[in-house]
Amino acid sequence: MAKIVVDGNEYEVDPNNNLLQECLSLGLDLPYFCWHPCMGSVGACRQCAVKQYRDENDEKGTIVMACMTPASDGARISITDGQAHDMRERVIESLMISHPHDCPVCEEGGECHLQDMTLMSGHNYRRYDKKKITHHNQYLGPFINHEMNRCITCYRCVRFYDGYAGGTDLSAQASHHHTYFGRHEEGTLENEFSGNLVEVCPTGVFTDKVFSQAYTRKWDLQTAPSVCTGCSTGCNITPGERYGSLRRIVNRYNSEVNGYFICDRGRFGWEYVNGEERVQTPVQIVGDESKEMSDEEIDELFNDLAKGGVIGIGSPRSSNESNYALRKLVGEANFYPGIGDDEHAINQLILELHKDKVFHTPSVREIGQADAVVIVGEDITNTAPRIALAVRQSVRNKAEELAALNNIPVWQDAAVRELAQQERSPLFILSNAASRLDDVAQQTFIGTCAEQAKFAFAIAESLAGATPTGLTDRQHELLVEIVEALRNAKRPLIISGSSNRSIEMVQAAANIARALSAEEPSHLALMLPEANTMGLELLVSPEQRLGAALEKCATGEVSKVIVLESDLYRRAPTASVDNALSNAETVVVLDQMHSATTAKATHVFPVTAFSEQESTYVNYESRAQLSFKVHQAVTDAKPGWKWLTNGKADINKIIKACSDEAEGFGSLDGLVPRLSQFVAGLKIPRQSHRYSGRTAMIANRNVHEPKQPTDNESVMAFSMEGMPAMKDASILGSTWAPSWNSNQSISKFQEEVNGELKQGHTGTLLLTKKIESGVPFTPPQSGGDGNSAKLTLSLAFQIFGSEELSARSPAIQKRMTDAYVALAPADAARLDIKQGDSVGLNGGPAVVACIREKISEGSCVVHCGVRLNPHDLAGTVSLTKAADSLPGKGLNGLIVSDLCEEGY
Amino acid sequence: MSRPPLEIGAYEANDGYQSLHTIAAGMSAADVLETIKSSGLKGRGGAGFPTGLKWSFVPQGESSPQQKYLVVNADEMEPGTFKDRLLMEGDPHLLLEGMIISAYTIGASKAYIFLRGEYHGSVKTLTKAIAEAYDKGYLGNNILGTGFHLDIILHTSAGRYICGEETALLNALEGKRANPRAKPPFPQVSGLWGKPTIVNNVETLCNLPGIITYGIDWYQGLGVGADAGTKMFGVSGRVKNPGVWEMPLGVTIRELLEDKAGGLQDGLGLKAFLPGGGSTDFMLPEHLDLALDYDEISQKGGSRLATGTMIVLDDQTCPVGMIGNLMKFFAHESCGFCTPCRDGLPWVDTIFRDFEAGRGSEKDLNILKEQVDYMGPGRTFCALAPGATAPLGSGLRYFEDDFKEHIKQKRCTFKD
Amino acid sequence: MSSQVIASTKNRARVLTEAEISEIEHEKTLYPDNQAVGLEALKIVQNHQGWVSDESLLAIAEYLDLSVADLEGVATFFNLIYRQPVGKHVILYCDSVSCWICRGDDVRNYLSDKLNIDYGQTTEDNEFTLIPVPCLGDCNNAPVMMVGQDLHRNLTKAGIDEIIGQYRNKSA
């Protein structure tokens, strides 16, 4: 701790930070632009000028940039000093020289950091009366608008996009006051974190294009704290609603999980909520007829279902409450996971590993701190994108180490990067094909799942002191390199997951981590495919397999089945689903959207989307998080549990019951805030205190102002009135603080910059360590290398398209590729397949051929898109050239670094 | 150039590369460093920082990075500066010899000459000289049996004044946009590709051979004032005999302007001058008897010796126009990284355009005055904009009447 | 760095000539990484082609495995890299202070009128492009300009006629 003096007041601060960060941590108002809480300082904007004095006798002082000055012991500064104030006012004035006067039509207006800082700096009259500089705007794809005239050249966009997220298609161009930020030519911003530009840009250069279509000012959005359901990371988000439709999603700060950034799937994958394809009302389907169900009929149906003899299929994208309610309704013995059997087995293994004291599952923040990472097979960029962003930061730990050796503070961002150049903490990737993280990887190992598992087992053996056999020279070299890197690391991390459906991979990853564990548990992050895979797996036993359930239906052993929020045609082989559903008498499907499964149902019930319900989800770490209801359901939808309990439960009751009765969920109930914890029992408003037009909202339909809906189940209210977040931020939808209208106001709610939220919590870890120490897994006996004419198959995932619900959003669809099969050039040549050809899989459905450099010969990687059922594909596949070309978009939009150019 | 450059033979015959033999005969790197420190040599690139002291910041020893770099700043783009080209085209071996001394001292095995892209003549002379030096064993492996190894790579710049700023130069060499870097860390610790690096001006390096060959006493004896050695001094503008001369540090300005440059052209009077290139403050005729050394120019003349190349403003040339020309230059050459420079200078520039066109106003004159402080030292990220405020601030002070006259007459008063 | 260019963009790169490639390969021996070579390659290609077209930019990015956007950022930063076509002879006219004092503007206006082009423009016959350049470091011979690689000093209006004539004759 160091003591500094700011305007005569003494404070204790962290000398390892800069003065700007420490001033903000202290709650002082000091304007800035180029500094970013997790990207450090570069000193470009000169907005954070303060006066610094040598000692108490120094009356003159000098102007310094707070962000570029260490908060060292004894530092004396003044923010209010006249010269410093004047400097800040001049900076704003010159930044605004060419800034358009378009706040009224600018989508940043009302949450614009530039507006805030302008006011804070005291500049209010434009003296500049010469010609303005104007720029050309670019088309940047379906997600992002570009309005360069608003740019204030803070360099944050490129620093985030390029430096932080590893993007390669946005850069600073030209120079002096013509400096421009854009692509080399118009086109889609390729990086999967491009949406963060909207929040990183302090003004309206990069804005949310999807939001544009039905734009609403920040203060007019109804918001609540929510959790992203795009993958198992569990990023915290703030969705915003107006006039009964969802409008946008922005990041919600959580120090342990997503920090300041989310991925584009999470940000843009919500449009399905408002879509026409939503299941509108409860219907019964008889033959070709579907008829709306009356309340009595519904009552009758569920009373009947409660009598037993019903199979319930839970969902990894459903809340704990709904899954629990289903289990309760059908009984544990009849409750099955809507998860493919291979994956289920791996997920259960992962649960077991979680309980082993030898392992620790790191949070996203901890992942970013790792100093050596081995990824075994999991393509995290596409299955858990935010984790990939964290891994990308982890390689920078080496730079921070070097900086420390050279006495360069880590917040000196550019200096640290220049010092380290290409020096990175080691990252090794075992993978089926090239991945998006290869650019920061020290080495990659390309092989089939079995080859990767074998190699990973060898790493573990070698770490444990044995000498693995059966490796090629090149593999052996790589092995030595990896083992050494892991041994030298202070915070090594192993990542794998269940998306590949290879249990050996996860076992091998666990073996590596086990071999590394010393006094401290070693870090092992095992990704799960969906938002609540962990929650569902906690409710079922390994023996409850979906295959068995379908079998029971098919054989007529059970005639009634309830399918919760799942398209079974993505979860099990088509034939077995067909058999099961056509033989069952009653097929009740509860879902948000129509699907191949609802098409086979006898009864379909509309279920609320994530933003329409209060619910809990459990992420890959077993972190249970509460997500609040943002708005009323767009349709007649109700939460799954509400249907399943036949309206008998409320959210508090169901969470309590789940907490009490379901093993492992004991701390779930603690997540739910009680009104009594707030001052005078005040509710938390979902609307800002500036929310406007409430009386006129539906005036086009009815001039009488409707009563605001009440929410008896939640501590949140559909209202502007209640507990101001500034008083208690434990439930923080959208941030706002006096003078701070933009998302930068977050610092007012943090214990310190980048710290935990005041009064807030980051979720609860459900799983506790029970197993003293398990034993290593034995590697499988390598099977015959059978030189069959078939190619060994593994699956490819795409951030845009592989998740069921987001894939129904138009903006996401614009970034999706067709189903494809990727194969090595040699195999393509042998089979006479050219880039972009349409190719039949096992003589069946046709997909696009994608010839890639980094795939082992004899294997292929298939992306199923939204058309193919991955469970119809076995471990090997034969490819035949199909006659017709596919009507879709082919490989258009596919971004991989190892595409063979031939044919293009 | 009035004569072709010296061939290596002729150069050697005139004590060329003698210093390397002196070193090979038993001077350690530490000895050389000590000698350069004691010589009092100050950098000739503009800032006048003591060269030996700068070198001493390069980390040495086992634990320091093994790769170190020497970079020659031969970017010479300061308006009114034309001394380094003369040295490179007239005496390229002198530069190479200086580089070898410097590289030896700091332990750099690789040296880049960052040469201004438009200096095609220097490319020719340096390319030839480098080849000759390799042939003779002054470059390459095991130079003169010292075990020391040095490669010199000639790099031509793709343009822009900011590349002369030493850290922007490093970015340019790395093939990046030439924005300056934060200091600290200084290049001596983390420079080219993150390795310890010394950036020295051409002329600075050209001083080294003499110091080693003839000794400190000889070198210090050259200066006639407080500073040691000689310096290249130039005069441009409407004088009778514009040119560059090597003269002892400490001679008077009058000697340079009147004896060497022959005074102003017939019919013209001296209004003011910039003593050391476009980034220095104006000085007036009353300063003519000050000595050309670093302290005297700054303490008594209110300016800086900087590059030592004087730009003369005669009494029939418009001072507002001259400053306007400089402001256009600085505005255009701003790298675009920090706000005051990127957005302040163009504003200043457009105000000068208005003055030129007879649209000058009191309001704008006041804005100009404000901008001097706003873009001054410490306010911007690097020294470019503060450099611009030197002629601007002093010009506003010295030529206020001219500015006012422009406003009053709504035209440039030097044009008819 | 492995840049991830959408295939359709890659496709538009032109093919680098053997001479260009061999010069680029030589530069690779002088610098420790490809980023540094990128800027050199821009100069090399410009030397051969007169300017850096989009197709050239893409070709270099691909050849050196650099991000096109970054390379564009670099190409547009430096004033001696031309991202637009230029005439056969590029005239760099010194517009800095010493030349200005020595009435360089008058001569420049004369040149501009004579060629009927302003700064940044190319004559209709594609012979000359006129570009302003900061101080050429020949201030004792002001005003000065550079045509191609040749420096022309102590410029006068009469001198301009002669110089332009010479280049026109060379081309003819």
Ligand SMILES: Cc1cc2nc3c(=O)[nH]c(=O)nc-3n(C[C@H](O)[C@H](O)[C@H](O)COP(=O)(O)O)c2cc1C
């Ligand atoms: C905008 C700017 C331009 C500069 N241009 C040059 C230059 O062209 N040549 C030069 O030697 N130094 C130039 N300098 C000074 C260098 O940054 C650096 O101080 C110098 O090269 C150090 O060399 P020395 O110690 O030998 O003087 C410039 C500085 C600034 C701020």
Ligand code: SF4
């Ligand atoms: S003062 Fe700022 S904008 Fe100007 S050249 Fe230096 S860093 Fe660039």
Ligand code: FES
């Ligand atoms: S925030 Fe300090 S200079 Fe930009």
